[in-house]
Amino acid sequence: MKPWRTLILGAAALMLLPVQTYAYSNPFNLTSSWRWANNDFYGEGDPYILKFNGTYYLYVSTVDDQTGVKVWSSTNLVDWTYRGLCTTEAVTKAAYAPEVFYWNGKFYMYTSPGGGGHYVLSSDSPTGPFTVQTGNLGMGIDGNVFIDDDGKWYFYATGADTLIARPMPTPTTFGAPVATGLSMAGWTEGSTTFKRNGKYYMTYTGNHVWSTAYRVDYATSSSPTTGFAPAAGQNPMLIDTEGANVGLGHNGMVQGPDLDSDYIVYHSHAHGGNAVYPGRKMNMDRVVWNGDKLLVLGPTTTAQQNPDLPDFEDRFNRTAIGAGWTNVGGGTWGIYNQELMWQDTIGNTTTYRQVTAASSAADYTAEFHAKQLKQGTSANPVYGAVFSYTNESNYGVAVLSRNLNRLETNFVVGGVSQGWQHAALPTGYDYTKWHSIRVEKAGAAFTVYVDGMKKQTRTVSGLGGGKIGYTTTDAHADFGYAAFSNKVNGSSAWNAYKPLPGKIEAVHYMNGGEGGAYHDLSAGNLGGTYRSGDVDIRNSAAEGKNIVGWNQTGEWLKYRVNVAETGYYDLDVRLATTFTDATFRVWDGATDLTGIVAAPSTGDWESWKTVGKKGLYLTAGNHELRFEIVKGEFDLSGLTFSRGDATTALLDDFNDGNDNGWTRFEGNWSVTGGELASAGAGAFAKTTIGNERWADYTVESDIKLVDTTGDAGMLVRVNNPANGTVLANNPDYVQGYYAFLKPDGVYLGKLNYGYQALASAPMTIPANAWQHMKVIASGTTIRVYVGDMNTPKITYTDNSANPFTHGKVGLRTMNNATRFDNFRVSP
Incomplete structure (x- = not known):
């Protein structure tokens, strides 16, 4: 896995085989939060985390009426200590979105005070003091820096409702703007760019910070500046518009203490602020990978597994090297100031080493930090x-x-040198400053990074895991934080407890062997991809990711889950098969959660469908679920668990003169003459009712299009609705399906903060004439009836990778003054 563009080094205790027995939950409550001068809460907006010397440093936006930038530190991403103001420069009044990057001995801060252009500050320490290095450079707000493998720098910031990239000749100079092409069809900000497995990723936020629909998307490209394409079917990657924790956005990415896991850090609206500025709090959720797909395990608000620590780490916070290390070859070694290890014998070509007593597994990730004093x-x-x-x-x-x-x-195997290989480092490298080396070993492949830049991948047979350490030849050097973790390339996802409700990738079954984590009847991985072991994994072109294939009768896989709350859950299984008699079931220990569930033929091994089972009773906390192939064969893509409640019958004829229970989002709604009216000519409007945990139901309404333009109809499976006119002008602020009438027919579309046409049927719909519409949502199939309640005008099955299977109901109008009556929901 490509590490984030930050370095790692620091001071804490040596540790072996840590055990995580505690949990964190969102949002974070930090000490010394920003407050307005009148003491109203402002909090931790736009959080950014730098990792340096094995320690994390958190920077957040400064409240508008004060000066300075606050910084907190942590060694585990959970417990944060306030370190004070890292700068008090006058230009940092209302310092928005400060981000700090380390390079060649200097820490550079990029911030846009009050959103009025960018400044660059620098310091010799992550805790400051940072001093101003440039004048006002303009360039929008929310600057983010990315350093590529070749050492070239790029700066990203907002443009006119889009994101702009600029090459950076130096850390304080900026080249001509280049349009990335990314926008959320409105105000777009808060980008973060990184690289993984040769592909460039950009996460970005829209539409306005005080909207509940503030959200995060991501896009990928083969270039750091152009050609970014939003991830199809995966956006928004982070959103929550209703409940206690809304307005999720302006994220950063950071690698966990175990050197392998990744986390998305973002803010949400806070309670306790003033009416205009509600304040913000920091949140953090796990990111996992399947191929090049980025998946957020969240958003969460219940207790989550703390980030794992490395299997070994040493911060040298002691006075002597101790028994945890062994000297090889001599030299003069010691500990300085309880913060680093050194070796200072020079004047000959003897190689000196210190190696750990602890040894890694065969596959691992290791990180090292060093600087040269003399040679x-x-x-x-x-x-x-x-x-x-x-x-x-x-x-x-x-x-x-x-x-x-x-x-x-170089590698030595069985006493035989495999030969030295070299990779150039950037011009002007200062070797007297701290630099990091990262090694990822997966099978016979060793990938080496320097300061986050991927420099080499070598294939070396016959060399397994082992000890780590430091080495010198005719050099006096200091050595900092050292660590290894028996995880690599995102394998930390396998044993992570995935939050439920949520999605589980089929290939993220537990780590372990036959009979423990899985039961597989064929020898070896028939697909030969992603993971070693006997489970058969292939890449699915249709799904665009790795899936578990060749599943046979009697095989099973185990998955770790973290259930948010006790209650009933509905399961959706994404599968493909040509068998007509395949079945599965899911166990929680000795409890059969599902009974035997039929997996009907999908017609082809690359034709994927979602098969549901409702009413699984789960208790809160950590579980290991076992997915069993009872009969037949099918390929498995993933499992999605949703909270499920029985649909409650509902009738509203509006004869009481109000629309109590409905939530209006836009438009000019009123109840007149026993009808719900939307004065929507030239505008858009929606209103919702019901329970987001409802799954299958029938919804009906009488609908009268008053105008001869626009459309109106019903919403089903509604999730994350928001007002599209709050600091924006977007009619598609909702997720779900929209069945609607136009003068020329009946239509069905899918809304996911954007509109996708699904199906239509011609029909004459005269103005000022009542039509009765019925929509039946069952599984992934939507049936739309108009007039004739026996034969649907539209039958559509959503076989996409992200069907909406649960949600509220609602009404919507687009540029039409519409009347609604006799609205009914039936289980």
């Missing part, structure tokens, strides 16, 4: 990391050469 007069003094170390006949090294300005790697 001898030999041709090529070097210093850096050793890994996969068993003895002097079996190990790997990744070292930095100041004289040749490069990374050098």
Whole structure:
């Protein structure tokens, strides 16, 4: 996995095999939160986290009527200590979205005070003091920096309702603007760019910070500046418009303490602020990967598993090296100021090492931090990391050469050198400053990063896991935070407890072998992709990700889940099969949750459908669920669990003169003469009622189009509705299906903060004439009836990867003054 563009080094205790027994929950309650001068709560808006020296540093936006930037620190992403103001420069009054990047000994802060253009500040420490380095550079708001593998810098900020990229010749200078093409059809801000497996990702936020529909999308590209395409079927990637924690946005990304897991950090609206500015609080949720698909395990508001710690870490916060390390080859080693380890013998070409007593597993991720103080007069003094170390006949090294300005790697297997290979480092590299080395070992592949830049991938057979450590040859060097984790390329997702309600990728079954994490009847992974072991995994072109294939009768897979609350849940299983008699069931320990469920033929192994089972009773807390293939064969893409409540019958004929129980979002609604009226000519409007946990139901209404333009109809499976006129002008602020009438016919569309046409049928709908419409939502099939209540005008099954299977009901008008009456919901 590509690490985020931050470095890692610091000071804390050596630790082996940590056990997580506690949990965090959103939103965070930090000490020393920003408050207005009148003491109203402002909080932690636009949170950004830098990882440096094994320690995390949190920076947030400054309240508008005060000056300075606050900083907190943590070693685990959960427990935060306030470190004070890291700058008090006058230009930081209302410093919006400060982000800090480390490079070559300096920390650079980018912020747009009051949204009035950007300044760059710098410091020698992540806690400051930061001093101003530039004048006002303009460039919108919410600046974000990305450093590519070749050491080139890029700056991203808002443009005219879009995001603009700029190449950066230096950390304080900016080139010509380049349009990324990304927009949320309105105000767009808060981007974060990173790279993973050769692909560029950008997360970005819209539409306005005080809208409940503030949300996060993501896009990908093969270029750091152009060609970004929103992730099809996966946006919004983060949204919640109703409940206690809404207005989710302006995210950053950070790698967890275990060196492998990823987290999305964002803010939500806070309670306790004033009426105009409600304040914001920080949130954090897990990100997992399947192929190049980014999936957020959230948003969550209940207790979640704390980020895992490494399997080994050392911050050298002691006075002596101790028994946890072994000297190999001599040299003079010691501890300085209880914060780093050093070796200062130079003047010869002898290689000196310190290696840990702890050894990694065969696959792992390791991180190292080093800087050179002096060097001898030999041709090529070097210093850096050793890994996969068993003895002097079996190990790997990744070292930095100041004289040749490069990374050098070598592997020794069975006493035989595999040969030195080199990778150039950026011009002007200062080797007397801290630099990080990261090693990812997956199978026989070793990938090496320097300061987050991917520099080498080498295939080396015959070398497993082993000890890690530091090495020097004719160099006096300091060594900082060292750690390894027995996880790599996102494998931390496998044993993570996935929050329910939520989605589980089929390939994210538990770590472990036959009979423990799974039962598989065929030898080896028939698809040969993603994971080792006997479970058969292939890449599905139709799904655009890895799936579990060749499932046979009697096989099973286990998944870890974290159930938010006790109650009934509905399960949707995404599968493909040509068998006509396939079945499955799900167990919670010895409890059969589902009974035997039929998995009907989908017609082809790349034709995917969603099969549902309702009424699974789950208790709150952590569980290990077992998915069993009872009969036949089918390929499995994923499982989605939703809270499910029985649909309650509802009738509103509006004869009481009001629309109590309905939630109006836009438009000019009124109850007149026993009818619900929307004065929607030239505008849009929606109103909703019911329970977001409803699944299958019938909804009916009498509808009269008053005008000869526009449309009107019913909403089903409604989720995350919001007012599209609050600081915006967008009619599609809702998720669900829209069955509607126009003068020329009956239509069905899908709304997901954008509109997708699904189906239509011609029909003459005269103005000022009542029509009776009925919509039946059952599983993933939507049937729309108009007039004739026996034969549907439209029958549509949503076989996409993201069908809406639960939600409220509602009414909607678009540019039509419409009347509604006799609205009914039936189970």
